[in-house]
Amino acid sequence: MSRDAVVAALTTPDLAAVVDLVVWAEDGVAHAANHLGTVRLHLDGSHEVVAGVDPVASEDPMAFLPYEAEIAAAGPRVSTDNAYPYAAQRILSLFGDADRSPDVAVVHTPRHYFPHEGGHGGEHGSLDVIQSRAPLVMSGAGVSPLGFVDDHARLVDVAPTLAVLSGVPESDLLDGDGELLDGRALTAYLEPLPAGQRRRVVGILWDGAHCGDLLHLAETGELPGVARLVSRGLALRGGAVAEFPSVTLTNHTSILTGVGPGRHGVLGNVYYDRAANEQVVPNNAETWHRSAEWLRPGVRTVFEMVNDHVSQGDSPRTASVDEAIDRGADYGTMALLRAAGGFEAATNGMGDLLPDPAGSPFVQRQEHLEDPYFRWGVQVDDMGLQQMFQLWENAEDAPTLTWWAHVVTDAGHHGGGPRSEMARDSLRQSDARLVAFLDHLEGLGVVDEVTFLLTADHGFEGADPSVTGSWKPALEALGIPYRDEGPGFIYLL
Incomplete structure (x- = not known):
């Protein structure tokens, strides 16, 4: 009643x-x-x-x-x-x-x-x-070169697709209880790798990146990095449908587990846990590094799926850069944060290690740094690129699966709304970081041997x-x- x-x-x-x-x-x-x-x-x-x-x-x-x-x-x-x-x-x-x-x-x-x-x-x-439409771009080794495709997927499809690309058999696309995932591997768009070629996959998340604007800017030459990916693969016009609610931590978790919130347990950026009688706020700079603590029993991350099928060597099998849901990754930014006590810990905190955003070579409009979230996003994303260069210092020691999350795109879209100059600045600078990384792989001579998947956690509308x-x-x-x-x-x- x-x-x-x-x-x-x-x-x-x-x-x-x-x-x-x-x-x-x-x-x-x-x-x-x-x-x-x-x-x-x-x-x-x-x-x-x-x-x-x-x-x-x-x-x-x-x-x-x-x-x-x-x-x-x-x-x-x-x-x-x-x-x-x-x-x-x-x-x-x-x-x-x-x-x-x-x-x-x-x-x-x-x-x-x-x-x-x-x-x-x-x-x-x-x-x-x-608000639920996130971009989905796949490119490189093992991806059919179809260009722009009038189709869509779901964000729960990302984890099984990354897993299959990384060598996990489709029969093992299960949660920890042996149940099928909610998502499915997008095998209709995949091709077999040449015999003997090592699998190396880079998943990229531009938080809050608006699907329609991202594809429009790529087609008009304003996002050359994304355009390079599409030229060697495909982009779905309908993007990938987020889980509900279409918020950050709910969908980061769905992306990296292949199941919806009712199964993985991260129901929103803030929710109430009746059993614990407490408010849970996983989407916060002070708590991001703890987000995997709220995963429900039986949930299995894509890092855990891949690690079960890749032999452990001296190099990480899986790596998670600036991603909250990093459980199972051999290398994880959040693991470093957990060891340090967070960004703003009284001792050993990592906040002081963030680069100066005013000196970032990727920011186009300095006035956008007046927005605290945008400013912090630039810092986090510049540090993320540094980590990517370190993980991929040479091709031989690179992880099988590398996940690379970005923040500033969410800040730009929140601050200005979709299609605003702030939002487009955030897309352009994220694209410039992507170009820098692609150029680095070209220098290593392996860019054509790597598979890429670029997505986001939700869409955006202007209030x-x-x-x-x-x-x-x-x-x-x-x-x-x-x-x-x-x-x-x-x-x-």
């Missing part, structure tokens, strides 16, 4: 500007509602309208393509003009953890601006297609400063004890 009261309070027309959808699960069926109506969403793709009209009328993962269509649809829109790919699967996954899942999840409208509750000029987290408001007063008026984490995860107490 409390949940019904919460849903009713949040789906009134006067909250329609800020509440896109309210979603929950019951008896293995996903539900979605807003001021227009209520629908049950089944795993077979069928929609059972309970009241009003279907608020999730489209699940098209290729909606708002080509890119010009996305730009034209950038204004405020109701849910019936939007698209919500894999709605049932993603909603049910979020509600799959008895201790950590909320009772109800609130989806912000695409234009909701809520800086007083942690929002930004650019936003993500929604179930909708644009509208005129679309403000909060659902908190509506919840408080009910007089029902609750927690609102995120905001958007409603836990009934």
